[in-house]
Amino acid sequence: METGRVLISEEEIAQRLSEMGEQITRDYEGEVVLVVGVLRGAFMFMADLARHIRVATEFDFMAVSSYGSATKTSGVVRILKDLDEEIAGRHVLVVEDIVDSGLTLQYLLRTLKLRRPASLEVATLLLKGDMQRVPVDVRYVGFTIGPEFVVGYGLDFDQLYRNLPYVGVLDQHSL
Numbered sequence: 001m002e003t004g005r006v007l008i009s010e011e012e013i014a015q016r017l018s019e020m021g022e023q024i025t026r027d028y029e030g031e032v033v034l035v036v037g038v039l040r041g042a043f044m045f046m047a048d049l050a051r052h053i054r055v056a057t058e059f060d061f062m063a064v065s066s067y068g069s070a071t072k073t074s075g076v077v078r079i080l081k082d083l084d085e086e087i088a089g090r091h092v093l094v095v096e097d098i099v100d101s102g103l104t105l106q107y108l109l110r111t112l113k114l115r116r117p118a119s120l121e122v123a124t125l126l127l128k129g130d131m132q133r134v135p136v137d138v139r140y141v142g143f144t145i146g147p148e149f150v151v152g153y154g155l156d157f158d159q160l161y162r163n164l165p166y167v168g169v170l171d172q173h174s175l
């Protein structure tokens, strides 16, 4: 299996997640936070980040699919699995794998906001430094990366490579 080159190593991810966890712990001190993982890409990031959050934490999941080609989203989002929990009056932290155009997240946040949470913030492992991005407010960003297509640590290409313990860039010829 072609895995390409390492962009962000396991060690760098671990170090950054502990910093993010500390920041989240400070920001939510005395509150109960409902961490909402966006499946499938966020599963690994969510599990590892959660170990560094030291306030009362509950978990829920959503699954969305963005229509589009394998590497570009169209912004039309379908909810494949909605939350099990009601979020009105609760502190919701949405955990995403990557924000590229921001269209998926914009749709998701609009939908969740209508349910009147007490607060609604986003933690993403990766943010693509994309000038085309729609304005979305992302409070916690792991790493800002270039426009290249990345895989690993939850992120897929055609459903593969999610299990890589690092974030990598596929070789052009394997795409």
Ligand code: IMP
Residues within 6 Å of the ligand: 041, 066, 071, 073, 075, 097, 098, 099, 100, 101, 102, 103, 104, 105, 148, 149, 150, 151, 155, 156, 157
């Ligand atoms: P956006 O709507 O353009 O922000 O893209 C959101 C979704 O596209 C992400 O949640 C990913 O599932 C997918 N995506 C965007 N860029 C990448 C990438 O580089 N690797 C893997 N998936 C990506």
Ligand code: MG
Residues within 6 Å of the ligand: 038, 039, 040, 041, 042, 097, 098
């Ligand atoms: Mg995704």
